[in-house]
Amino acid sequence: DTEVTQTPKHLVMGMTNKKSLKCEQHMGHRAMYWYKQKAKKPPELMFVYSYEKLSINESVPSRFSPECPNSSLLNLHLHALQPEDSALYLCASSYSGLAVWNEQFFGPGTRLTVL
Amino acid sequence: AQKVTQAQTEISVVEKEDVTLDCVYETRDTTYYLFWYKQPPSGELVFLIRRNSFDEQNEISGRYSWNFQKSTSSFNFTITASQVVDSAVYFCALLPGGGANSKLTFGKGITLSVRP
Numbered sequence: 001d002t003e004v005t006q007t008p009k010h011l012v013m014g015m016t017n018k019k020s021l022k023c024e025q026h027m028g029h030r031a032m033y034w035y036k037q038k039a040k041k042p043p044e045l046m047f048v049y050s051y052e053k054l055s056i057n058e059s060v061p062s063r064f065s066p067e068c069p070n071s072s073l074l075n076l077h078l079h080a081l082q083p084e085d086s087a088l089y090l091c092a093s094s095y096s097g098l099a100v101w102n103e104q105f106f107g108p109g110t111r112l113t114v115l
Numbered sequence: 116a117q118k119v120t121q122a123q124t125e126i127s128v129v130e131k132e133d134v135t136l137d138c139v140y141e142t143r144d145t146t147y148y149l150f151w152y153k154q155p156p157s158g159e160l161v162f163l164i165r166r167n168s169f170d171e172q173n174e175i176s177g178r179y180s181w182n183f184q185k186s187t188s189s190f191n192f193t194i195t196a197s198q199v200v201d202s203a204v205y206f207c208a209l210l211p212g213g214g215a216n217s218k219l220t221f222g223k224g225i226t227l228s229v230r231p
Contacts, residue, residue, distance in 0.1 A: 040224075041223070041224075042206055042221035042222065042223055042224055043160070043206075043221060045218055045219065048218075056218065088158055090158075090160065092160075103150060103162045103165045104162070104219065105162060106152075106159055106160035106161075106162075107159065108157060108158055108159040109158040109159060111158070
């Protein structure tokens with residue numbers, strides 16, 4: 001299995017809703033990442049988990065809450081989002097959070113629309 | 116500070132033409148890693164290649180080739196005999212070798228359109 005999967009593919013939510021994005025990989029990777037990508041822009045790093053511990057938080061607002069239940073799963077819990085949070089949310093994984101030269105493998109993303 | 120510049124924003128070619136996507140980077144690290152990713156309209160970023168700063172050998176993979184030149188801080192990507200399926204946004208990215216908290220810096224991306 002050489003892929004990163006993300007669910008759902010599309011999500012529409014209101015500003016008062018609570019929802020979660022899910023990411024899964026079965027490549028034995030120990031580093032997992034959340035990125036946010038606006039249209040016609042490069043991905044922006046949000047969070048990094050290394051060996052299931054949060055190692056980087058790029059000053060992301062608390063309405064985004066990451067969770068890494070185990071080495072294969074990464075969640076992003078969403079609450080009280082704003083319309084400007086509408087974007088493509090990409091998950092990625094790499095072999096080891098310590099071997100930083102390893103390439104990151106990306107999932108297909110979740111297209112989030114906040115109304 | 117790390118920086119990746121992809122000066123070309125949009126390129127349009129006719130199928131079977133060769134096309135070169137430019138990438139210039141800036142870093143003070145002596146150890147670093149360079150990447151190219153392809154993002155088709157479906158949204159997924161597809162890893163194409165990784166190069167480390169100590170390996171200046173050019174690489175060819177089918178119709179794809181990469182030219183890494185430390186002297187000019189460039190890591191250019193050439194597609195030979197382009198095809199419609201090559202239409203995508205291409206990102207060049209830089210990862211400094213500073214440890215576990217190193218972060219990938221992306222260029223702004225180049226939108227390649229290949230017309231039949």
